[in-house]
Amino acid sequence: MKALVYEGPREVVVRDMPDARIERPTDVLVRITTTNICGSDLHMYEGRTDLESGRILGHENMGEVIEVGDGVDRVRVGDMVSLPFNISCGFCRNCEHGLTGFCLTTPDDPTMAGAAYGFAGMGPYSGGQAEFLRVPYGDHNCLVLPEDAAERQSDYTMLSDVFPTGWHATQLARVEPGDTVVIYGAGPVGLMAALSATLKSAAKVMVVDRHPDRLALAEQIGAISIDDSKGSPVDRVLEETKGLGADRGCECVGYQAHDTQGNEHPNLTLNRLVDSVKFTGTIGVVGVFVAQDPKSPDPLYKEGEVAFDYGRFWFKGQSIGNGQANVKDYNRQLCGLIEQGKANPSWIVSHELPLDRAPEGYRHFDARDDGWTKVILHPEGA
């Protein structure tokens, strides 16, 4: 099969790889119809992780079931399915509680929780930026999509990661109707957090970034855009909230947060959130932070440590929640919102490319080139 393979920092190629196949009776084999490039892929693409060369990338996958193992009862050949980026078992202690992002069965390291397709440090599983994908525990991991799935792929494809992840940010931040919400980052995840806060009837949603194309997408769904290259984003949030700070904050940038000159500061958005959010406010962090980042320009963060303003955070009585999104906890309900036309997450899609052109998609999305806001790939051609 054709697949997008990581070869080294900023080097990905599409080449022939052995076909994905059923390996266990509980597996499902999917012919991928749509697979997206994610900001999480970029940490690996830039060589900031220890991803081995030769691995197939891609954790935002949907497609058609073409074969099921003998132990699969529910999913059928011909079903259109969305696959949560987390690979989980459904029966471990964490999965039983809906914490499928922290599955204890699927990682290959017994000291770890959580696994994903085509991801550094999250198990041996191949990604779906390929013609075919093996889905472990298929009955549990496949979300069977409605009748209109094949025609509305650019909406439904957001169910594998960014829509549930944006929703998770607002869950961790405990967004409620009438709240004011500030979101740092207007990448796909930040934009989905803005959509989620809006769906939860937040009174005011503010999105901070410095890319005009991304900020324009935030405005399209009624959010207030804050360009941090034009002045302090904290001051702007305080102005918008009568000097009190926002009720809720979402971090949708992660450890490669940088200033507008491009210098990385892994504590930048976290500390700005402490300053932008009110006393007793709540903060959800879905931007990725890692335990070790030897290539970080920040000496502390090489060991995963962050100079967090804990004193100010404590004094303000704030709370924080963080981690990988438990996609399966939300994807069925969010699918319902798409089916009923109440959410159209495809508004962020800028490019639909055949898989062959994935390297070009990576290059532009990684450079955050103007107009490259979300790239979706079709293994059979666009």
Ligand SMILES: NC(=O)c1ccc[n+]([C@@H]2O[C@H](COP(=O)([O-])OP(=O)(O)OC[C@H]3O[C@@H](n4cnc5c(N)ncnc54)[C@H](O)[C@@H]3O)[C@@H](O)[C@H]2O)c1
């Ligand atoms: N927790 C999860 O389950 C989960 C799932 C998917 C993605 N993620 C993570 O979420 C983060 C965002 O993903 P994405 O696909 O939107 O990535 P992205 O890289 O496309 O977007 C990040 C955005 O943050 C902006 N940014 C950088 N520094 C900033 C700052 N100081 N202030 C405000 N904005 C700043 C960038 O300009 C960019 O637009 C990544 O770290 C990704 O790995 C987490």
Ligand SMILES: [Zn+2]
């Ligand atoms: Zn993703």
Ligand SMILES: [Zn+2]
């Ligand atoms: Zn599990």
